Amino acid sequence: MPADYNGTWKMISNENFENYMMALGIDFPTRKVAKLLMPQKIIQQDGDNFTVRTLSTFRNYHVEFKVGEEFDEDTKGLDNRKCKGNCSTWGGGRLVWLKKKCGSENPGKWPHTSWKLELHCEDQVCKQVFKKI
Template identity: 50%
Template structure:
């Protein structure tokens, strides 16, 4: 069984976010703002049902999903596209494959060394983010 992703996680490192956003087609102005934003992940879980919230002072994004069930997702506030998403466990990683206008798009969350890791990928660009658990939880 994979480690629990449950909790509130604060961003501590962010590698190649600009390259990832460029691949998504996000404007230079929005990329500049996004690079300065401090993000937090809030992950809730009940069985195979997950709610993943990305929270910042500027914009919040929430998805609810059930592992193994494809769902339609509108990436409102990100790149504003309709995609079909499917989330599965691949070993210890919670992996999402997204089908739509952009190729080779998705993400993976996993726990390593008591930290939450997130890889976001689109059309060959990979953004690697690391979060530490919020101690005030």
């Protein structure tokens, strides 16, 4: 049985985010605003189907996917990337999300009691932690 991620999650830490955004090629003004934000994630889960909404004072964003199926992700309004994603596996209470752009993979891991994202681009790693509220 998969973990239940339904609910609202508040960001509690965001380590090395600006360097990660620089590696993605995000412009200076957007980086300065984005690093000040502490967004909330609202996750709606129905078995292996997910809708994730990211809410902040700057911009809102949403993505829908099914575990095990590749999906298109368009970050229009955030950093304007077009990516292919795949939340490929359940295991050990984690959901592994691989995001691909230009042949690179950016893994993120979602544990059950808190949501920890580990974002990779080139040699930069950003670690974000969310707690369920």
